[in-house]
Amino acid sequence: MANFWSIVNNVIREADVLLLLLDARLVNETRNPEIEKKVKAIGKPLIYVITKSDLVENKEFVEAHKKELKPCVFVSANKYYGTTILRERILIEAKKHKVKYLPVKVGVLGYPNVGKSSLINAMSGRSGAPTSMMSGYTKSLQKIRGDNSILFLDTPGVIPFMEKESEKHSMIGSVDFTKVKEPDLAVMNIMKQFPGKVEAYYGVEVLDDFEASIENITISRNIVKSGNQPNIDKMARTILKEWQKGNIK
Ligand SMILES: Nc1nc2c(ncn2[C@@H]2O[C@H](COP(=O)(O)OP(=O)(O)OP(=O)(O)O)[C@@H](O)[C@H]2O)c(=O)[nH]1
Ligand SMILES: [Mg+2]
Structure with missing residues (x-):
């Protein structure tokens, strides 16, 4: 796991925009204060991406999170919801932070199995990032071209260091x-x-x-x-x- 953290730290340094993926069923439980703090400290934009939204029927419950998580986009990699809005949001945040080149480098972070690699595949229209229902599947940094404007950096999932739940x-x-x-x-x-x-x-x-x-x-x-x-x-x-x-x- 220590090694996974070093990959995550490198991605936070290398990326222009960071996505923190959260499970729509367990939004608060899948937040990672350590990652959020690191990204804020380095002054890069962080977009909260609530994924697997196809698994939640009670949309109001999920909507409530929109108020506290900013900016925040709802997606489903399985149903291809929200991928266009997310792409637009990434480019808006990059522009706000004066990223002057393309492709924008987008680091994808989150708990193991939250759906990072699946989202990259949904957005790039290919299966460039291998996925699995077994957690801990992505073991190293993977770079996957989204389109001409985005390069995704897929990471192994990490959980907060001291968390033993x-x-x-x-x-x-x-x-x-x-x-x-x-x-x-x-x-x-x-x-x-x-x-x-x-x-x-x-x-x-x-x-x-x-x-x-x-x-x-x-x-x-x-x-x-x-x-x-x-x-x-x-x-x-x-x-x-x-x-x-x-x-x-
Ligand atoms: N229903 C649903 N399942 C999803 C969605 N995205 C991913 N999954 C499932 O969640 C599981 C994990 O997906 P991955 O994309 O491998 O997750 P990951 O975050 O890359 O996992 P690690 O590489 O192990 O950290 C797979 O069984 C996917 O099919 C989604 O939007 N909806
Ligand atoms: Mg993965």
Whole structure:
């Protein structure tokens, strides 16, 4: 991870404009005060890009963020929303900061798995930046030509240095479902923050006792281990996978 930070620091130095990608479902959780501070300190423009907006039905909730995050653009790499507006915003910010040459160098920053490489691909119309549902996929700096006016600098995702919140990282997908140590805790956290979504997806009753809900889902899917006991760990990992893939929304 230390090495990933050094790539991020170099990109902050090299880029003319920085994008900080935030997950539309977890806007506050995916902000990174360390990155925001560094970019401000160096005096470069930072655009907040709220991505995966196709996964959010309650647009008002997302709209509320517009007031506190400036400038801010909503996009979806999957649905190609917002890419033209973002391109315009990048060029406006570059001009405001007196960038006199093209292409404008645009550093793309954010948590692992937030959708950095996917956005670059959506904006460049090619698959120049490899993507994956497994977090930590981009491991080095990649330069991808957007068009004549933009050169993207893709970075490996980083999380704030001192942050050790494993449930949050599972919810964001920064630690992917195969690596999460306690998937049941991660699922309970999602159930708490997004009431009823997991239960609705699996067609079980919403209970106050999240552990019981996971058990009910496990039983309803007949996921068992030896001795015919419900295999909670296996089911919780599957639920987490569906969440991280954006199927539960
Ligand atoms: N629904 C939805 N899924 C998205 C969107 N953008 C990315 N994804 C998915 O999110 C996952 C991660 O995407 P990447 O583009 O690889 O994310 P990244 O930020 O580059 O990840 P690292 O390189 O690991 O830091 C993939 O499964 C993508 O398909 C989006 O706008 N909407
Ligand atoms: Mg990537």
